[in-house]
Amino acid sequence: MLDRLQAVGRYGLDFFESVGRATLFLARILCAVPRPRQAFPLLLRQMFNVGLLSLLIIVVSGLFIGMVMALQGYSNLARFGTTDALGTLVALSMLRELGPVVTGLLFAGRAGSAITAEIGLMRATEQLSSLEMIGVDPIRRVVSPRFWAGFYSMPMLALIFNTVAIYGGAWISIDLLGVDGGSYWTNTIEAVSFSQDVVNGVIKSFVFGALAAWIAVYQGYDADPNPQGIASATTRTVVYSSLAILGLDLILTAIMFGDF
Amino acid sequence: MNDTNAMNDANVNFVELRDVNFAYRDRTIYDAVNIDIKRGKVTVIFGPSGSGKTTLLRLIGGQVKAHKGSVHVDGNDMADLSRAELLKLRTRMGMLFQSGALFTDLTVFENVAFPLRVHTQLPENMLRDIVLMKLQAVGLRGARNLMPHELSGGMQRRAALARAIVFDPNIIMYDEPFAGQDPISKGVLVRLIRLLNDSLDITSVIVSHDIKVATSIADYMYLVADSNVVAHGTPDDLLANESPRVCQFMRGLPDGPVPFHYPAPDYAQELMQS
Numbered sequence: 184m185l186d187r188l189q190a191v192g193r194y195g196l197d198f199f200e201s202v203g204r205a206t207l208f209l210a211r212i213l214c215a216v217p218r219p220r221q222a223f224p225l226l227l228r229q230m231f232n233v234g235l236l237s238l239l240i241i242v243v244s245g246l247f248i249g250m251v252m253a254l255q256g257y258s259n260l261a262r263f264g265t266t267d268a269l270g271t272l273v274a275l276s277m278l279r280e281l282g283p284v285v286t287g288l289l290f291a292g293r294a295g296s297a298i299t300a301e302i303g304l305m306r307a308t309e310q311l312s313s314l315e316m317i318g319v320d321p322i323r324r325v326v327s328p329r330f331w332a333g334f335y336s337m338p339m340l341a342l343i344f345n346t347v348a349i350y351g352g353a354w355i356s357i358d359l360l361g362v363d364g365g366s367y368w369t370n371t372i373e374a375v376s377f378s379q380d381v382v383n384g385v386i387k388s389f390v391f392g393a394l395a396a397w398i399a400v401y402q403g404y405d406a407d408p409n410p411q412g413i414a415s416a417t418t419r420t421v422v423y424s425s426l427a428i429l430g431l432d433l434i435l436t437a438i439m440f441g442d443f
Numbered sequence: 444m445n446d447t448n449a450m451n452d453a454n455v456n457f458v459e460l461r462d463v464n465f466a467y468r469d470r471t472i473y474d475a476v477n478i479d480i481k482r483g484k485v486t487v488i489f490g491p492s493g494s495g496k497t498t499l500l501r502l503i504g505g506q507v508k509a510h511k512g513s514v515h516v517d518g519n520d521m522a523d524l525s526r527a528e529l530l531k532l533r534t535r536m537g538m539l540f541q542s543g544a545l546f547t548d549l550t551v552f553e554n555v556a557f558p559l560r561v562h563t564q565l566p567e568n569m570l571r572d573i574v575l576m577k578l579q580a581v582g583l584r585g586a587r588n589l590m591p592h593e594l595s596g597g598m599q600r601r602a603a604l605a606r607a608i609v610f611d612p613n614i615i616m617y618d619e620p621f622a623g624q625d626p627i628s629k630g631v632l633v634r635l636i637r638l639l640n641d642s643l644d645i646t647s648v649i650v651s652h653d654i655k656v657a658t659s660i661a662d663y664m665y666l667v668a669d670s671n672v673v674a675h676g677t678p679d680d681l682l683a684n685e686s687p688r689v690c691q692f693m694r695g696l697p698d699g700p701v702p703f704h705y706p707a708p709d710y711a712q713e714l715m716q717s
Contacts, residue, residue, distance in 0.1 A: 223559070314543035316504055316537075317558045317606075318530040 200414075207400045212330050212400070215323040225328040226335075233294040233329065234336030240293055241286060241340045242347050248285060249348030252276060253355040257362070266362050270371035273352035278380045279440065282345040285433050287391035290337055291424030293397035298329050299420040302403025303413035311404075326404060330396045337392025343383070372402050383439045390431060395424040457614055457646040458503055459484040462512035463712060465498060472498050476510065480614075485647040486642050487657040490667035496650040497541075499667070500616045503648065504538060504703060505529045517613060522606070534562055537607030537615040537645075541622060543599035543605070544589040551578070552587040555606045562610075575603040579686040597628025601635070610640060614646040615639065621653045629653075633660050654693055658682065 256272045302325060305311050311321045349371075356362040377382070399420045407417035458480035465473040472495035472525055480486045480503075488496050494594050500515050501507045505521045514521040519532060545554045559565055565573070578584040581601040584675045600620060608616055617636065621629050640647045640667055651657045657664065658678040665675045666689060674681060674689045682693055688700040707713075 209574055308542050308547070309540040309544035310546055312501075313538070313546075313603075315530075316533055317561065318533040319558075319561050320526075320530065367542060403448055 186363035189283035190211065192381075194211045201405075204405070205397070208401050208404065209397055211322050212327050214396075215245075215327050217323065217327065221326065222323075225324070226331055227422070229328040229332035230336055232369060233255045233298070233332040236338050237290060237293045237336070237340060238343070240289055241344050244285060245282075245344035246351040248281060249273060249277065249351030250355045252281075252348070253352035255362070256352075256357065264355075266360075267366045267370055268374075269356050269360075269362055270353065270367040273356070274349050274371045274375050277345045277352075278375065278384045279299045280436070282348065283384050283387035283391055284428060286341040286344045286388065287395060287428040287432075288336065288425050290333070290340060290392065291395045291399070291428065292421050294333065294413055295420045295424050296396045297397070298333070298399040299338045299403040299406070300413060302326070302329070302400060303406035303408070303416050306404065306406060307402045307408035307410075307413060330393075333396025333399065334389065334393045337395070338388040339383065343386035345377060383435075386439075387432065387435050388420050390435065392429050394427050394431065398424045398427065455482045456480060456515075457481050457517055458648070459515040460499075460502070460509075462514075463502065463509045463514060464511035465495070465502065465507065465509055467498075473509075474668075474673055477677075478665055478672060480646060481663065482646050483640070483644050484662040485636065485649065485660055486668055487649045487651055487664045488649055488659035489654065489657055489664065490673075490684070491692075492675050494667050495670070496667060497618055500538065500618055500648065500650060503614075503616060504533065505538060534558070535613045536612075537604075537612040539604050539615065539617045539620055541598065541619045543562060543591070543596075543603040545599055545603055547591050549591075550587065551589050551602045554591070554602060555587075555609055558606065558609050573609065574605075577609050578602075580608070580639075581605045581624055582631070590650075595628070597624050597631065600624075600628075600632065604632075604635060604639075608643070608645075609671065611643060612645065614648065617647065617649040617651075619650055619652065621651055621656050629656060636660060642700070654695065658693075663702055668692075 211232055219247055252273050256269050257266060260266045260272070287330060302311075305325065309398055311325065314321045353364075355366060357364045401425070402416040402420045406412045448450055456479045458478070460476055462477045463473050463552040464471075465479075478488075478499070488499055490496055498507065502509060502521070503516055505514075505516075505524065505567055508522060516711060517535070518533065519528075521529070524532065545551075549557065555577055556570055559570050563570075575584055575587070578587055582606050583602055583605065586594065586598065586602070591602070594602060603614075609638060615636075620632050620636070624632065636647060636649070636669065637660055639645055649657065649660070658681075661678050663675070664678055664681055666673045666681065668688065674684055674686065676684070681689060684690070684693070690696070
């Protein structure tokens with residue numbers, strides 16, 4: 184019994200120690216003042232790796248989720264004779280929830296895991312130590328560009344996801360299910376508030392992007408420098424990011440859209 | 444005038460470790476260790492695996508800090524340096540990592556050019572000339588457009604050496620430079636280390652297991668084991684040393700003060716139990 188209590192205590196202490204180290208690590212990233220001449224090309228390159236290379240999975244997922252949403256929505260709304268609201272349903276679900284959350288989850292799986300593996304391998308092959316010995320701060324050179332690339336890429340990816348999903352939903356609704364195109368788009372445009380729905384969705388994406396990128400760079404930097412250490416760090420990135428995004432989404436939704 | 448004299452004086456210590464204590468979590472790596480590394484000489488640190496030889500290089504490079512005692516490099520107390528001062532000091536240090544640690548996304552040329560691009564604003568043609576000179580010194584001028592994964596292990600280390608000397612450092616630290624090298628690569632590295640040390644008046648610190656090669660290249664050697672310096676002296680001193688521990692290491696004997704068997708209960712008793 185005492186052993187179990189001890190184990191729980193140790194797990195708790197390890198957890199808080201890890202959170203503390205991750206917070207200090209974030210502070211170091213935020214305090215690393217970039218030198219524009221060197222930092223901008225590095226940021227662009229990482230935005231290519233993190234953002235552009237994630238585009239395919241984001242577009243395909245957005246298209247399919249939008250189409251499925253339209254099919255599911257139609258079969259339910261048809262029972263109440265309110266298929267005109269289909270566009271509103273798809274657009275609001277995407278902009279408020281599914282866009283930022285699903286993009287965040289896909290981002291953690293596609294880009295977050297790649298960032299962790301890359302930084303972990305750089306540690307294992309002594310490239311980070313090598314940077315330090317050359318007189319270059321690895322936080323500024325390796326970690327910061329990846330963190331900020333995640334932060335800036337996520338909202339763009341979420342917006343692309345939303346756009347593709349809404350058009351996917353419209354295609355299914357109008358061309359396949361026979362919903363009137365005019366009322367579909369009119370209802371959608373009337374129901375969506377830019378300041379309430381679009382802006383809040385974008386704020387969520389920034390938060391999820393920062394969260395996923397922070398977890399990914401920290402796990403990579405903190406990984407044990409061996410194959411097993413890198414493998415478990417990569418897994419932790421995906422699991423922790425997904426849980427953190429889902430948990431934080433509930434809190435943000437309650438703050439942004441909760442009526443209390 | 445005094446500075447010049449100091450630079451030329453071979454008896455001046457470039458690195459001084461005084462009563463250094465260092466531990467990883469609960470494991471003591473160093474307990475009150477004293478090591479002097481003379482300017483312009485080749486000093487070899489050797490000892491059993493896990494005795495903290497690489498940690499010594501990290502202490503000198505300021506990548507880890509001593510928990511007690513002091514580490515002085517070129518007159519600087521490593522504990523007193525700010526991060527910016529430390530990064531600046533490191534531009535005068537070269538380090539050759541065991542794996543080479545070339546940046547895998549850059550060509551050989553760009554790897555060698557990297558420190559120059561980061562720390563200087565040299566015009567491209569001048570930068571090119573410096574990089575080609577360094578690559579020529581290690582025999583890899585023709586391989587400048589290759590990626591690191593296209594090089595053999597020995598060539599990777601030579602490319603990393605070219606990068607380490609790109610600023611003409613005062614000290615180069617080599618972490619197991621001969622491990623996993625074929626005899627030709629080993630011979631090339633030995634020649635290069637000696638050549639660089641003598642022609643550029645560099646201080647060299649080599650961490651190595653390879654006693655034969657180490658004794659052939661070293662001016663001075665330290666045997667590190669059990670968290671401390673067990674013996675030190677010129678290669679001839681150590682070869683003549685009759686202490687069982689030094690003998691075991693210098694001659695590569697499988698059993699001795701460093702036991703062949705991992706600590707275990709009595710063999711016969713364990714067999715009887717089954």
